[in-house]
Amino acid sequence: xxxxxxxxxxxxxxxxxxxxxxxxxxxxxxxxxxxxxMAQEFTQADLSPxxxxxxxxxxxxxxxxxxxxxxxxxxxxxxxxxxDKPASFSLTELRALPRxxxxxxxxxxxxxxxxxxxxxxxxxSLLEVxxxxxxxxxxxxxxxxxxxxxxxxxxxxxxxxxxxxxxQTILAYDLNDHALPVKNGAPIRLRVERQLGxxxxxxxxxxxxxxxxxxxxGGMGGYWEDQGYEWYAGI
Amino acid sequence: MSEVAVxxxxxxxxxxxxxxxxLPVRTMxxxxxxxxxxxxxxxxxxxxxxxxxxxxxxSYDGHPAVLEIGAIQDxxxxxxxxxxxxxxxxxxTGWLGVSKGRDGEVMATTFPSxxxxxxxxxxxxxxxxxxxxxxxxxxxxxxxxxxxxxxRHLSRDLAPTSTDLRSIGQSVADxxxxxxxxxxxxxxxxxxxxxxxxxxxxxxLPLVILMGMAMSPWxxxxxxxxxxxxxxxxxxxxxxxIAAWLLVLFVLIHVFEVIxxxxxxxMRSMITGRFSVEQRVAHDAKK
Numbered sequence: 001x002x003x004x005x006x007x008x009x010x011x012x013x014x015x016x017x018x019x020x021x022x023x024x025x026x027x028x029x030x031x032x033x034x035x036x037x038m039a040q041e042f043t044q045a046d047l048s049p050x051x052x053x054x055x056x057x058x059x060x061x062x063x064x065x066x067x068x069x070x071x072x073x074x075x076x077x078x079x080x081x082x083x084d085k086p087a088s089f090s091l092t093e094l095r096a097l098p099r100x101x102x103x104x105x106x107x108x109x110x111x112x113x114x115x116x117x118x119x120x121x122x123x124x125s126l127l128e129v130x131x132x133x134x135x136x137x138x139x140x141x142x143x144x145x146x147x148x149x150x151x152x153x154x155x156x157x158x159x160x161x162x163x164x165x166x167x168q169t170i171l172a173y174d175l176n177d178h179a180l181p182v183k184n185g186a187p188i189r190l191r192v193e194r195q196l197g198x199x200x201x202x203x204x205x206x207x208x209x210x211x212x213x214x215x216x217x218g219g220m221g222g223y224w225e226d227q228g229y230e231w232y233a234g235i
Numbered sequence: 236m237s238e239v240a241v242x243x244x245x246x247x248x249x250x251x252x253x254x255x256x257x258l259p260v261r262t263m264x265x266x267x268x269x270x271x272x273x274x275x276x277x278x279x280x281x282x283x284x285x286x287x288x289x290x291x292x293x294s295y296d297g298h299p300a301v302l303e304i305g306a307i308q309d310x311x312x313x314x315x316x317x318x319x320x321x322x323x324x325x326x327x328t329g330w331l332g333v334s335k336g337r338d339g340e341v342m343a344t345t346f347p348s349x350x351x352x353x354x355x356x357x358x359x360x361x362x363x364x365x366x367x368x369x370x371x372x373x374x375x376x377x378x379x380x381x382x383x384x385x386x387r388h389l390s391r392d393l394a395p396t397s398t399d400l401r402s403i404g405q406s407v408a409d410x411x412x413x414x415x416x417x418x419x420x421x422x423x424x425x426x427x428x429x430x431x432x433x434x435x436x437x438x439x440l441p442l443v444i445l446m447g448m449a450m451s452p453w454x455x456x457x458x459x460x461x462x463x464x465x466x467x468x469x470x471x472x473x474x475x476x477i478a479a480w481l482l483v484l485f486v487l488i489h490v491f492e493v494i495x496x497x498x499x500x501x502m503r504s505m506i507t508g509r510f511s512v513e514q515r516v517a518h519d520a521k522k
Contacts, residue, residue, distance in 0.1 A: 005273075006337075009353045009360045018363040021370055029453045037456040048295035105293060105468060107452050109358065111285035112294040113468050194453040228359035234453025235366065 019230070026232040035162040039193035042103040048114040051106075051175060053183035056155065059145035059203055067144075072187040077171070081140070081209035084131030091173065091187055097121035097129070100170050108197040109229065118191050120172035124165045127209075132161075136209040139164045140216060141190055144203035147223055157201040158213050158221040158231070159192050168193040171204065196233040198224045253422055255510035260388065263379045264505060270372035271482065273364055276352040278479055280361035283345035288476055292467030301473055306332045306343035314343055373444060380436070392424060393433055399426035415496040421512050428492075435485050439478055446475035 008014040059065075067075050072091055080086035089097075101119040123139070143155040163169055172189045173180055180186045185202025192199045199222070213219065218226025225231045256264070286304040289296075303319040304327070316332025318325045328334070334347040337354050348354040352364050383389040406427045409415070416425060424432070448454045449462040449471035465471050493501045497511075504510035 005276075005352045005364075006354055009357070009364075015360065015363055018367040021363070021366040024370055025366060025451075029451075033453070033457045037453075038459055039452065039456045040459040040462075042292070046292055046296075048293050049297065050295065052295070105452070107450075107468065109284070109362075111282070111472060113292070114295050115293045194456045196452060224359075228363075230362070235451035 015228070022230045022232050025235050029234050036166065037194070039104055039168055042105065042115050044103070044117075046115045047103065047117055047176060051114050051116045051184055052108075052112060054108055054110075054112075054197065056145035056147070056202065057183040059182075060151065061144055061146055064144040064203065068182060068186065075187050077188060077204065078206040079126065079130050079209075080206070082133040082136035082211065083127075083209050084133065085129075087130050089126070094121045094126075094171060094173060094188070098125040100168070102168055102170070102191070102193070104168070104191070104193050106197055106200065109224075109233070117174075117176050118170065118172040119174035119177075120170035120188075120191065122167070123169045123171055123190075124167075126171065126207075127164060132209055135211050137161060138210050138213055138221070140208040140210055140213055140221075141201040141204050142206040142208065143201050144205050153223065155201060155203070155223045156217060157190065157199055157223070158210075158216075159190075159195075159199065163192050163195070166192070166194075194234055196235075198222070198229065199233045250511045250513050252509040253512050254508050255422070255504045256508045257386070257388070258508065259382050259386075260379075261505055261508060263375055263382070266371065266375045267379075270368045270375060271486075273352060273368045274372060275479055275483065276350060277361045277364035277368070278476075279346045280351040280353060280356065281358060281365060282476065283351070283356055284358045286345040288473040289469040290466060290473055291469050292463070294469055304331045304345050314341060316343075369444075369447065376440060376444075393429055393436075395426050395429045395433075399429065402426055413495055417513050419512070422510075431485070431488075435482070439481055439485070443475060443478040443482065446471045446478060450475065 075091055076088040077094065078086075078088045098121070099119060100122050101117065103115060103117045105113050105115045107113050127139075138158045138160055140158045141156060143157075145155045147153040147155055159169070168191065170191045172185075172191050173187060175181065175184055180189060185200075185204075188204045190199070190201045190204055210216070213221045217223070220226045221231045222229075287294075287300045288302040289298065289300050291298060299322055300319070301321065305317055305319075307315050307317055309315050314328070314333045315326060316328040316330065316334065318327040318331045330347065331345065333341060333343055336342040336344060337348045344356070351361070353360050380389075383393070403426055406425050409425070410427055415421070416423075446465065449465060450468060455462055455468070462468055462471050465474060500511050
């Protein structure tokens, strides 16, 4: 039985059959709760003393290190793709956008959870500034951290427009009342509260509004998705 | 209920084949066997991505882990599997923490490779197996409950009668002495069997499903805070794990009882539906 399962896991077709569950999960979740259900929010007493850093803790990139050395004064978040007015935002400009503070639980795909207090610009407000074209279906987040030792394989992620416009979806710049530490994604980290940790892209440098992500990197919509993880990470 | 007499006249006893399990029950039973086995084995693989259990809303609320499985190197450089339960360490080499990998080499692995799907740490693929068979398992389970109510399998075969409930003490004694009902009594489930099946079908299986759902951040948003009823997400993960092992315990006892009370007879009844019941000829003659 084991050998059978192993060869099935490595086959071309069987993982595709298994992945039918991903679409079922996504549809069932939407059906049960609508698009705007709210993630649980916690109180100060629930905050985890230390917010674990998973994945990249300090991006191995000269460009990023130069930004960090200067306290991200030269950082600019590029927003383009299917938008009316492509623009870039400094940290000061991001801090001036309508913001939200939320104490939420971060669930890593491996099984850990930690509760943090996040403050950031509402993504919906930022998208309003640039004007999203009607054909845009996904927001793709390009990050500063290379995932390969040779400096390639920059982390990226994508979410749909429901999540992009969700009240709790923010571009966080503060964690637990302090500027977001480098290990947790400074200067900007995406919070998409109803999904697992790998959707919460750290070190966000650029947001690209697209109709399809099929031609980006491995074509599955994110760095971990290209490694076989589900695009829909609500479970 | 149909009976096919296969006994021969002139013998002191005869057996008749009794139609015990209907085709839907048999089919759903075996689908459940496959789904639960795969869910358990892929679940162990998922667990090994973070081989610890906590209680509470997060993993970092200051409480020590309920359970941790890991590996250390002894002074000689040999790998030792260590399982820590409420702060007490147990050496579990060979089973937990350290065991033989897929190629027979001793390695640090939460569970032995033969217990996991896939048979080495592969979280992304284990999740795919787990969530696919979770759907099969849940749909099959819902069909079973609907069928059991509609066909009166539940009220007729599984619900204990008042006579049953009065004989619990006797039934416990019978089980402890491995004494099994014969004749007419063997056609019905005994009271411990009924109560166990009901507890598994209506408590343990729904609990393991619900606690699995509680780990989904999206399902948590359906009614924010509902998982606090169970102590929070990490508690739900712990309950999910414990319930899964309780199901394993049930299966072990279930299979044990099947083996000691007539393995082939039970297997036939769960495959063809027909279960053989010993009957005295004198008893038959009166009919």
